[in-house]
Amino acid sequence: MSKPRVLLADDHTLVLEGFKKLLEEHCQIVGSAEDGRALLDAAKRLRPDIIVLDISMPKLNGLDAARRLRKIVPHTRLIFVTVHADADYVNQAFQAGASGYLLKRSAGSELPQAVEAVKNGNYYITSLIAKDLVQSAIAGTALMATDKNRLTMRQREILQLVAEGLAVKEIASTLSLSPKTVEYHKSKLMEQLGLHTTAELTKYALVHGLTPSPE
Numbered sequence: 400m401s402k403p404r405v406l407l408a409d410d411h412t413l414v415l416e417g418f419k420k421l422l423e424e425h426c427q428i429v430g431s432a433e434d435g436r437a438l439l440d441a442a443k444r445l446r447p448d449i450i451v452l453d454i455s456m457p458k459l460n461g462l463d464a465a466r467r468l469r470k471i472v473p474h475t476r477l478i479f480v481t482v483h484a485d486a487d488y489v490n491q492a493f494q495a496g497a498s499g500y501l502l503k504r505s506a507g508s509e510l511p512q513a514v515e516a517v518k519n520g521n522y523y524i525t526s527l528i529a530k531d532l533v534q535s536a537i538a539g540t541a542l543m544a545t546d547k548n549r550l551t552m553r554q555r556e557i558l559q560l561v562a563e564g565l566a567v568k569e570i571a572s573t574l575s576l577s578p579k580t581v582e583y584h585k586s587k588l589m590e591q592l593g594l595h596t597t598a599e600l601t602k603y604a605l606v607h608g609l610t611p612s613p614e
Contacts, residue, residue, distance in 0.1 A: 403518045406447040407431040408438040408464075409480075410456050414503070418451060418480070421510050435459025436573075442472050449514060454481040454488060457563060458573070460609050462488075463555055465495035476517040480506050483608055484528050499523035550591070555609060557584045561597060562604035 405426040407418050415431045422428060429445045432438040434457040442450060450468065454461040465477055478499035479492045492500050498517040501509045502525055509525055516523040550558065553574075560570045567585070571578045585600075594600055604610045 402427045403448040403514065404429045404445070405449045405451060405514065406438075406441055406445055408433070408435075408441075408450060408452040408456065408461070410434060410453065414453075418506070418510065421507065422451075422514060425511065426514060433457070435461060435464040438464050439467055439471060442468055442475065446472055447475055449476045449478060449517060451478045451480055451510070451514075454479060454483050454492070455608050455610065457610070458560070459556065460559055462491050462495050462608075463552060463559075465492065465497060466552065469496040478510075478513050478517060478523070480510060486528070488608065489524070489528060500528075501525040502527055550588070554584060554588055554591075557581060558588055558600060558604050559609045561585060562601040562610045 403426050405422060405428055407415050407428065408431065409415050409418070410433050412433070415433070419428050419431070426449075429447050430441050432441045436458045438450070438452060438456070439459070450472075452461045452464065456464070461479060461481070465479075468475060468477065476498040477496055478501070479497050480501055480503055481488070482503050484502055489500050499513040499522065501513055501523070505525055505527055509523075513523040556574060557570060560573060565573065567578050567581050570576075571581045574581070588600065589595060592600075592603060594603060601610075
């Protein structure tokens with residue numbers, strides 16, 4: 400059987416290099432990306448069998464990138480490798496189209512297993528959080544909607560770019576929108592979330608994993 404073609408996405412170069420070394424014996428690493436928008440471009444161009452991606456990435460977080468990837472490359476399998484262990488993130492990832500979910504602290508031992516599993520059409524979830532998922536499901540909290548679930552894709556995009564320090568004109572250019580439209584969405588975001596300043600929006604995005612924490 401031919402090696403699966405794998406695309407890697409993470410905003411840390413050392414992480415990308417580590418994943419490449421873990422997988423290169425059994426996979427064909429076709430490329431890498433360090434932000435969510437670069438990932439979408441690479442996926443369109445390379446059409447990989449599997450994408451290994453993080454949740455917290457610049458410009459477009461991994462969850463929203465995954466939702467777009469399902470339309471761009473519907474047959475590509477997605478494996479999240481992240482620091483986020485909360486059941487809410489896991490549920491969102493699988494709802495966005497993930498086939499695998501594991502934590503960075505166990506990637507050294509689990510990533511090759513996860514790739515093998517999804518290559519064969521199966522799902523993979525790390526045992527480090529499986530117990531928490533069961534407990535949250537029993538408690539009836541696993542699928543509860545949160546504020547960020549109620550935001551539209553466009554709102555999440557603008558929220559992330561605001562949190563990353565882009566000015567209104569820069570956001571407008573990135574998203575091919577008018578500055579007036581960006582200002583409107585930003586104002587509605589503040590109203591919807593009960594926030595009053597750009598600093599509060601930034602904190603919200605960081606807390607909810609919509610943008611990477613500063614180094």
